[in-house]
Amino acid sequence: MPTSVNYRNGDSRGGMARARGPAELLHFQQRLCGQSRAIGSGMILLITCVAKAQECARALEEATLEPVVVCTGLREAVGQLQEKEFSAVVFDLLLLDAQPDEGETVLKYLGSAVPVYLNFAITGTARAARELRSALQRRKREVLAAKSDAEQALHHQLKDTLTALLLSCEMALQVPELPSLAATKMHAVEALAKEVSAKLGKEI
Numbered sequence: 001m002p003t004s005v006n007y008r009n010g011d012s013r014g015g016m017a018r019a020r021g022p023a024e025l026l027h028f029q030q031r032l033c034g035q036s037r038a039i040g041s042g043m044i045l046l047i048t049c050v051a052k053a054q055e056c057a058r059a060l061e062e063a064t065l066e067p068v069v070v071c072t073g074l075r076e077a078v079g080q081l082q083e084k085e086f087s088a089v090v091f092d093l094l095l096l097d098a099q100p101d102e103g104e105t106v107l108k109y110l111g112s113a114v115p116v117y118l119n120f121a122i123t124g125t126a127r128a129a130r131e132l133r134s135a136l137q138r139r140k141r142e143v144l145a146a147k148s149d150a151e152q153a154l155h156h157q158l159k160d161t162l163t164a165l166l167l168s169c170e171m172a173l174q175v176p177e178l179p180s181l182a183a184t185k186m187h188a189v190e191a192l193a194k195e196v197s198a199k200l201g202k203e204i
Contacts, residue, residue: 042087044068044132045113047077047095047106050120056128060090063129064136074102081109088136090128093119114139155200162200165193 044060046053049072057068066087071077074095081089089110096103096117107115116135118128169190173183 042066042085042113045077045080045086045089046070047072047074047090048092048120049073049095050092052120052125056120056125059125059129060132063133064088074099074106077106078102078109081106081111081113085111086113088114088116088132088139090116090118090132093117094121158200159197162193162197166190166197169193 044064044066046057046060046068048056048070050056053070053072057070061068064087069080069084069086071080077089080086089106091103091106114135116132118131120128123131169186172178172186173190178186
């Protein structure tokens with residue numbers, strides 16, 4: 001059975017197949033924000049059956065300040081991943097080698113959790129803690145970089161859209177004998193576009 005340890009003392013793949021529209025980029029940015037929060041305030045899932053599992057769990061919690069859940073089997077780990085959100089999953093390579101099919105199943109349920117692979121037969125608790133902390137910090141940097149890229153892409157696309165909108169307003173206002181009501185509405189649209197542009201941080 002999985003054990004929750006809570007001591008109070010103590011392969012990134014990316015790339016876009018196609019250009020994203022503003023709505024898609026905003027959704028992507030929101031998803032990245034959720035991942036960033038999960039990485040900083042989640043739980044650690046430790047999957048191992050070694051005798052020093054509890055000792056290792058204590059070391060991992062002290063290193064990350066996140067509660068650690070220990071599972072002695074891969075099937076139990078799948079159940080935990082289905083019920084809870086984890087910032088990282090620490091795999092014992094001995095279990096993965098012994099149960100490769102179950103290991104593949106666990107990987108399908110990782111979600112935003114960063115996988116860490118350790119051989120607990122030769123890895124001490126101090127090194128395990130260092131490896132986990134490094135993996136979490138690396139994933140956090142990756143998420144922040146992706147978030148920054150998404151924000152910049154959204155900014156540029158909105159800027160292009162606003163430029164086109166302002167140009168359309170300018171051309172419409174130059175139409176001879178434009179009805180006053182239409183002109184008023186076009187001026188309102190132009191003012192709104194300029195306001196949005198200002199909020200983006202750059203005047204168009």
